[in-house]
Amino acid sequence: MSYLAKNYNRKKIAFKYGKGSFLYSTDNKKYLDFVQGIAVNSLGHAHPKLVKTIKDQSKKLWHVSNAFQIPEGEKLAKNLCKKTFADYVMFQNSGAEATEAAIKVARKYFYSIGKTNKNRILCIKNSFHGRTIAAIYASGSKKMTDGFGPKVPGFDHIEFRDSKPRFPNIRNKIKKTTAAIMVETILGEGGIKPIPDKCLKYLKKICNEKKILLILDEVQCGIGRSGDFFAFEQSKVKPDIVPIAKGIGGGFPIGAVLMNKKVASGMVPGSHGSTFGGNPLAMSVGNTVMDIISNKKFLNNVKKLSKYFLLKLNKIQKKYPNVIKQIRGRGFLIGIQLYKDQTEFIKKLIDNQLLTIRAAENVVRILPPLNVKKNEIDLATKIIDKVCSQIK
Numbered sequence: 001m002s003y004l005a006k007n008y009n010r011k012k013i014a015f016k017y018g019k020g021s022f023l024y025s026t027d028n029k030k031y032l033d034f035v036q037g038i039a040v041n042s043l044g045h046a047h048p049k050l051v052k053t054i055k056d057q058s059k060k061l062w063h064v065s066n067a068f069q070i071p072e073g074e075k076l077a078k079n080l081c082k083k084t085f086a087d088y089v090m091f092q093n094s095g096a097e098a099t100e101a102a103i104k105v106a107r108k109y110f111y112s113i114g115k116t117n118k119n120r121i122l123c124i125k126n127s128f129h130g131r132t133i134a135a136i137y138a139s140g141s142k143k144m145t146d147g148f149g150p151k152v153p154g155f156d157h158i159e160f161r162d163s164k165p166r167f168p169n170i171r172n173k174i175k176k177t178t179a180a181i182m183v184e185t186i187l188g189e190g191g192i193k194p195i196p197d198k199c200l201k202y203l204k205k206i207c208n209e210k211k212i213l214l215i216l217d218e219v220q221c222g223i224g225r226s227g228d229f230f231a232f233e234q235s236k237v238k239p240d241i242v243p244i245a246k247g248i249g250g251g252f253p254i255g256a257v258l259m260n261k262k263v264a265s266g267m268v269p270g271s272h273g274s275t276f277g278g279n280p281l282a283m284s285v286g287n288t289v290m291d292i293i294s295n296k297k298f299l300n301n302v303k304k305l306s307k308y309f310l311l312k313l314n315k316i317q318k319k320y321p322n323v324i325k326q327i328r329g330r331g332f333l334i335g336i337q338l339y340k341d342q343t344e345f346i347k348k349l350i351d352n353q354l355l356t357i358r359a360a361e362n363v364v365r366i367l368p369p370l371n372v373k374k375n376e377i378d379l380a381t382k383i384i385d386k387v388c389s390q391i392k
């Protein structure tokens with residue numbers, strides 16, 4: 001009997017400890033963990049530098065109010081701004097908080113320049129921005145909003161298709177009251193679908209034309225996951241606001257909103273806050289993660305090894321064209337799209353001691369730690385090949 005509410009359909013495995021890419025279960029099995037807390041443990045489990053950071057900082061200071069200076073947070077914000085498009089950062093604790101804060105920044109900016117009726121946010125239907133009341137209505141997925149009405153106003157939706165036009169009717173969806181377009185650079189929960197660079201450029205062009213803001217949700221695809229620090233970097237598009245979370249804490253809850261100078265002007269004292277956001281313990285961990293991941297060499301290695309992995313997966317797809325429809329994704333945000341429901345496939349992977357997780361559209365989502373080793377990729381590939389052979 002479990003006293004936890006039944007909002008999760010949990011697998012019957014529990015873990016004692018983790019090390020790097022592996023998890024060790026209470027029934028003494030060793031699993032290759034290519035879920036990593038859903039893109040959260042970006043440096044694997046129990047990374048020595050993160051262990052040391054937590055140990056050292058926990059003896060000094062965990063939490064103080066944002067009413068005071070927090071040097072660890074100053075350092076992380078500076079580092080994030082120096083390495084990216086951003087001029088200012090606002091710390092939160094999770095992805096949903098970060099996307100909601102991003103919406104608040106966009107609305108407050110227009111309010112502050114006297115355009116008080118510009119407040120609507122245009123999102124992709126069936127995308128994912130988190131589970132809070134506003135975020136589910138931003139995502140516009142019936143599965144998430146059912147039963148949680150009344151509907152939160154202020155969100156409009158466009159479709160994102162694999163065929164052309166990719167965003168049908170988008171210009172007509174932008175009203176005089178639209179403040180921003182908010183999309184995930186790579187749709188994660190939605191089935192690992194990167195928005196092509198051309199389409200991102202097109203979105204930016206429309207934003208410039210209509211004088212509205214571009215919010216790119218990099219909660220899942222950011223912080224090195226795509227092989228670049230941010231997934232939008234290779235398109236050369238500059239967003240106005242970027243919510244981040246998952247990978248930046250390496251397993252410790254951190255969320256943040258990055259923004260440019262223009263939109264930051266609306267965030268005056270008292271306009272937003274968070275009790276836990278930006279606490280010294282979280283910020284110390286964030287600084288260690290940032291030092292490792294923002295390094296060019298580290299990111300080049302993510303690019304190199306993820307290309308190797310994708311190549312191998314594409315070979316498997318060719319070998320089992322009746323099982324695998326498509327290999328999708330970029331960097332270490334990878335989706336194996338099956339023809340059939342993915343439940344059995346994922347279960348067989350677990351039986352072979354490889355952990356993965358589902359995404360929409362029959363996709364098996366694969367999220368290795370960013371410091372995964374080549375022989376661990378080889379091991380995963382072997383297991384995936386074996387399971388494909390059992391499926392057909």
Ligand SMILES: *Cc1c(COP(=O)(O)O)cnc(C)c1O
Nearest residue numbers: 094095096128129130188219220
């Ligand atoms: C996971 C995710 C969120 C929500 O993050 P939480 O920490 O679960 O609130 C928001 N946006 C995207 C793109 C995500 O993948």
